[in-house]
Amino acid sequence: MAQFNMEDHPHRRLNVLTGEWVLVSPHRAKRPWQGQVEKISEEKRPEYDPTCYLCPGNERIGGHLNPKYTEPYVFVNDFSALLNDTPEGGVQSEDGLFQSKSESGICKVICFSPRHDLTIPEMEVSEIKKVVDLWAQEYKSIGENDFVNYVQIFENKGSVMGCSNPHPHGQIWSSSSVPNEPAKEQIKMLDYYNKFGRSILADYVAAELEKKERVLFENEHFVGLVPYWAVWPFEAMIVSKRHVTNLLELTEEEKEAFAAAYKELTVMYDNLFEVSFPYSAGIHQAPTDGEEHPEWHLHMHFYPPLLRSATVKKFMVGYEMLGNPQRDITAETSAQRLRDLSKVHYKYR
Known part of the structure; x- marks a missing residue:
């Protein structure tokens, strides 16, 4: 009988932040690829596009006019998924089979x-x-609204991730309830904090820094790594070394280190296949429900879909929709590939 090896044999890995499992099948990465192949279209964009509804001074689709901003600019989404004046209401059947509840947000x-x-x-x-x-x-000002209990900051980059405008931008959705993903993390973070009196991510990062297998980089205040339980081929996280629960607890030096980590990871991504690398990314931090949340630890998730090249994507289908997520290359292999890349963006070499 051969000895089990995680680089060769199928196995499951536990996501300690959610309690969910991922199936890892490293032997499948060795099979030849005979799937879809697409051509890359490298788009060269101007510094200013008169037809872009996000460029300074331009009119947005909703008829509002952008100021001629020179620094990051934020505005209420003209087509918001959540509204701040939604009336309270809902449905609750006696048997519990039909439930709904109004949701407010910004x-x-x-x-x-x-x-x-x-x-x-x-x-x-x-x-x-x-x-x-x-x-x-924005986390502070939006979170001060009585009806807002969670502020989700995120970025969708690339048309494959549903980004409808290439102008560099992100979104902030706040809601009266805590969304599913951070709610799952809160349960695990609280359980760990109540048991050990420490942040689960603080202990996890310390262990990763000792092993070095999945760490992509570190600076004085933040660590970039491929999580042990990664689902997407080149999934990554940026985690604060110091146990802070939200962005407001960061010092100016830590904010700059966060910015540097954000840049370093995304340069790695672009350099991997020498393309503007698509991903969905978002910050998970403490709810804004007025309660103390010492169990929370600030971190940022990155979920990119590319698998084998700039044109070959990972799709969640079949077993992954009906069973549980599955990946072919191990987290350690992904981390090594990213670490081996140049630190200089491919456009500027």
Whole structure:
């Protein structure tokens, strides 16, 4: 009988933040690829696009006019998924089979830069720091509303991730309930904190820094890594070394380090296949429900879909929709591939 080896044999890995499992099938990565192949279309964008509804001074689809902003700019989404004046109401059948509840919230768009042709990996750290500053301001101001209990900051990059406008931007959706993903994390974080009196992510990061297998980089205040339980081929996290629960607890130096980590990881992504790398990314932090949440630990998730090249994507289908998520290459292999890349963006070599 052969000895079990995680680089060769199928196995499951536990996501300690959610309690969910991922199936890892590393032997499948060795099979030849005979699937879909697409051509890359490298788009060269101007610094300013008169037809872009996010560029400074332009009219948005809803008829509002953008100011001629020179730094990160935020506004209420013209087509918000949540509204702040939704009346209370819902449905609760006696048998519990039919339940619904009204949901209030505020949705905003944040333009990272006035320049239409930039993305985060192409911006200076000082410019990204201003984005982090604005995130913190919005987390505070939106979270002060009595009906807002969670503020979700996120970025969808690339048309494959449903991004409808290439101008560098992200979104902020706030809601009266805590969404599913951070709610699952809160349960696990609280259980661990009640048991050990420490942050689960603080202990996890310390263990990862000792092993070095999945760590992509670190600076004085943040660590970038491929999580042990990663589902997407090149999934990653940025985690604060110090146990902070939200953006408001970061010092100015830590905010700059966060910005530097954001840039470093996204440069890695772009360099992997020498393409503007698509992903969905978002910050998980403490709810804004007025309660103390010492169990929470600030971190940012990155979920990119690319698998084998700039044109071959990972899809969640079949077993993954009906059973549980599955991946072919191990987290350790992904981390090594990212670590081996140049630190200089491919466009500027």
